[in-house]
Amino acid sequence: MEKASQDRREKNASYQPEIHVRNANSREIFKNNRLTSQFLRNYTNIPLLSNVMPEDIEDVSEKYQAFLGVEFESDTIKKVYIRKADGIIEREVYVLSLIEHKSDIDYDVAMQLLRYMCVIWQEYKATQNKIQEGSSRRKNFRYPLIIPIVYYEGKRKWTADLNLKDRIEFSEEMEKYIPDFTYQVVSVRQYTNEELSEKHDEMSLVMLINKIQTEEDLSEFRKVSEEMVDSTYGNAPDEIKEIYKKILWSLLMKLKVPNEEASNIIGEIGGHGMGYLFENMDEIDIGALKRNTAREKQRADEEKQRADEEKQRADEEKQRADEEKQRADEEKQLRIEAEKRVADERKQRKTLEDEVARLKKLLEIQEKK
Secondary structure (H helix, E strand, O other): OHHHHHHHHHHOOOOOHHHHHHHHHHHHHHHOHHHHHHHHHHHOOOHHHOOOOHHHEEEOHHHHHHHHOHHHOOOEEEEEEEEOOOOOEEEEEEEEEEEEOOOOOOOOHHHHHHHHHHHHHHHHHHHHHHHOOOHHHOOOOOOOOEEEEEEEOOOOOOOOOOEHHHHOOOOOOOHHHOOOOEOEEEEHHHOOHHHHHHHOOHHHHHHHHHOOOOHHHHHHHOOOOHHHHHHHHHHOOHHHHHHHHHHHHHHHHHOOOOHHHHHHHHHHHHHHOOHHHHHOHHHHHHHHHHHHHHHHHHHHHHHHHHHHHHHHHHHHHHHHHHHHHHHHHHHHHHHHHHHHHHHHHHHHHHHHHHHHHHHHHHHHHHHHO
């Protein structure tokens, strides 16, 4: 499966390794049932999911990945079992999670979600018909509930339409003919660092780290209780500690920290806990700031060079245009002068011919006398 995904990525012209690392690491968050259950209980505000525990969740993402392509590899599909008070499974629902990293909002998310939902329902129908032939054609057949959620890490406010129908023309006049659903957006920016710190669960630390997009965010993270961060990391199961490391690695890559330095930081966190991050934040800050400053200067220099080259090209174009105009003016003047000479010569010939004709006529008159 992994080899096939890699082949698809290599054939994808828009594939970017850095984005793939972030996608893969982010998917680790929602592949973990402990983190997913905390997310569904504490951050979605959906009553049906308020008591979901890790053992109620089954990851079924792999079943659908082949239908959807490499651009969906960070998304997850969970089958969630809803239980009665006595613990007996009452029914199952699907939770579809899309992860959006970019500040540039994808305004076609609703259609992307619909594509997923249709694949899930089609597969569910095929499975039920295998169990009992023709069951989907019966009156009491029901498709499972799918709850679509977008986990958004960007800084900008989410402004995409939350309803599918709003992406379709005539949505108001022909509303009853248009399929529709609403998806929920959970943005890391909708919570302050203080609010996340007060939740005291592993998912809150994930979101605190995911909020770091800029130097300012990094400074704000430093104000979070070091004790809370270190205890949350220290008390987390080993598999979640590994997820923290992967998320931090993505952050360090985004800050353009060199691989060797990033590896040392992750290694020290593994040995000493998240306290190491706070103790060495100044060095990371300064290093990142220097790199960002150098990148900004390089970008500015490149922009100036491009602007100078554009100006030079514009000047050369203007010079060529002026030379072309001058040549055109000279050629026009030459044509005018040539045409004037021709006209003058024709006029002179006409005058001479008229004079010759007059003289000839006078001679003829004289001869008759």
